[in-house]
Amino acid sequence: GESVGLHLPTLSVQEGDNSIINCAYSNSASDYFIWYKQESGKGPQFIIDIRSNMDKRQGQRVTVLLNKTVKHLSLQIAATQPGDSAVYFCAENRANTGFQKLVFGTGTRLLVSP
Amino acid sequence: DTGVSQDPRHKITKRGQNVTFRCDPISEHNRLYWYRQTLGQGPEFLTYFQNEAQLEKSRLLSDRFSAERPKGSFSTLEIQRTEQGDSAMYLCASSGHLYEQYFGPGTRLTVT
Numbered sequence: 001g002e003s004v005g006l007h008l009p010t011l012s013v014q015e016g017d018n019s020i021i022n023c024a025y026s027n028s029a030s031d032y033f034i035w036y037k038q039e040s041g042k043g044p045q046f047i048i049d050i051r052s053n054m055d056k057r058q059g060q061r062v063t064v065l066l067n068k069t070v071k072h073l074s075l076q077i078a079a080t081q082p083g084d085s086a087v088y089f090c091a092e093n094r095a096n097t098g099f100q101k102l103v104f105g106t107g108t109r110l111l112v113s114p
Numbered sequence: 115d116t117g118v119s120q121d122p123r124h125k126i127t128k129r130g131q132n133v134t135f136r137c138d139p140i141s142e143h144n145r146l147y148w149y150r151q152t153l154g155q156g157p158e159f160l161t162y163f164q165n166e167a168q169l170e171k172s173r174l175l176s177d178r179f180s181a182e183r184p185k186g187s188f189s190t191l192e193i194q195r196t197e198q199g200d201s202a203m204y205l206c207a208s209s210g211h212l213y214e215q216y217f218g219p220g221t222r223l224t225v226t
Binding site for chain 1: 118145147154155156157158159162170205207209213214215216217218219220222
């Protein structure tokens with residue numbers, strides 16, 4: 001659902017389950033997307049990225065899917081672990097700015113229960 | 115540790131005081147970014163440097179804010195006459211390519 005201020009969308013899963021975190025982006029001209037993980041009190045940590053000429057990219061335990069038709073991005077985490085508990089942000093790069101100008105989404109809190 | 119570092123990690127100041135934060139990027143990265151993050155929100159872009167040149171500033175960066183990167187390595191962000199609304203986490207990121215920014219741990223500013 002929508003988040004306002006402190007009320008982040010939250011996804012609660014059991015350890016070992018697969019997690020899917022969704023993100024809607026706003027600019028159809030965006031050409032690059034990144035998922036970041038942010039633990040409490042720390043800076044965002046790069047997880048995986050995808051360019052707009054791709055629709056899927058896989059990393060270690062993570063997969064990003066991009067649907068440009070509906071401007072939707074998802075992050076799939078396989079075999080979720082308690083250490084995956086964090087806030088996850090998607091970010092889009094606004095193309096034609098001459099540099100990487102990231103615009104971040106609101107974020108989703110992932111809670112993993114042992 | 116060869117990641118992005120920021121100093122201080124926490125700063126508490128009284129309204130009206132000036133504060134300065136420092137960012138040391140990954141050594142070979144020529145691009146440096148400052149962001150601001152408030153509780154429950156994603157980071158918001160403030161400004162961008164390529165080497166020592168400040169090439170982009172957000173409208174969020176009021177005239178009380180100034181950033182420098184004098185030798186194209188570390189950067190400083192100064193806030194003059196701080197206001198309570200300036201309370202936030204200030205994040206620095208660096209990049210060596212057009213994409214893929216790496217973030218530091220941030221400086222949390224509290225203005226009382």
